Amino acid sequence: MEKLATEAADAAIASLAGWTRQDEKWIAGSYRFVSFPAAIAFVSQIAEVAEAMNHHPFIGIDYKKVTLRLTTWHAGGLTELDIRSAERYNEVYQASIAGQR
Amino acid sequence: MEKLATEAADAAIASLAGWTRQDEKWIAGSYRFVSFPAAIAFVSQIAEVAEAMNHHPFIGIDYKKVTLRLTTWHAGGLTELDIRSAERYNEVYQASIAGQR
Numbered sequence: 001m002e003k004l005a006t007e008a009a010d011a012a013i014a015s016l017a018g019w020t021r022q023d024e025k026w027i028a029g030s031y032r033f034v035s036f037p038a039a040i041a042f043v044s045q046i047a048e049v050a051e052a053m054n055h056h057p058f059i060g061i062d063y064k065k066v067t068l069r070l071t072t073w074h075a076g077g078l079t080e081l082d083i084r085s086a087e088r089y090n091e092v093y094q095a096s097i098a099g100q101r
Numbered sequence: 102m103e104k105l106a107t108e109a110a111d112a113a114i115a116s117l118a119g120w121t122r123q124d125e126k127w128i129a130g131s132y133r134f135v136s137f138p139a140a141i142a143f144v145s146q147i148a149e150v151a152e153a154m155n156h157h158p159f160i161g162i163d164y165k166k167v168t169l170r171l172t173t174w175h176a177g178g179l180t181e182l183d184i185r186s187a188e189r190y191n192e193v194y195q196a197s198i199a200g201q202r
Contacts, residue, residue: 036157040148043162047141056137059162061144
């Protein structure tokens with residue numbers, strides 16, 4: 001998995017609802033829920049996706065808000081794996097009835 | 102629930118394995134696990150404790166490491182609620198066979 005060129009990464013991130021680039025190496029996305037248990041349930045769901053992809057985001061849970069951060073360590077930056085992971089997390093969020101971001 | 106005096110808070114924190122004071126308002130504790138799913142399972146367990154106590158830690162999950170941070174917003178600092186929460190989280194961790202810190 002090779003590091004994406006900056007332009008390619010920017011184009012991919014632009015199509016990811018709720019996600020932004022934090023710096024050269026990281027993208028971050030936040031999700032809001034109606035309750036703390038709903039936020040925890042989402043984390044359990046995306047954890048299964050992460051484990052299956054063997055690509056693990058940093059996860060922050062601040063009451064009803066979950067923030068995910070992604071990078072690809074072995075590539076030293078962003079790769080397709082990060083983009084695909086973010087897409088999958090957005091799908092999990094959309095599939096939940098947990099509320100609005 | 103009243104804010105603890107600095108000395109009382111320090112004495113309580115000293116008896117909490119794995120926990121340290123971050124500043125006047127926050128304490129933090131970290132837990133290590135044998136796998137990412139084990140870390141997620143721990144988070145689900147302590148989330149139930151947090152919801153039952155209606156006192157929610159900030160939770161950070163960095164692969165196999167979970168960091169919890171506690172403060173009591175309405176008291177503007179640390180209270181017995183934070184100390185009791187940390188004690189409960191330590192009990193949950195001890196009860197798990199997830200590995201060593």
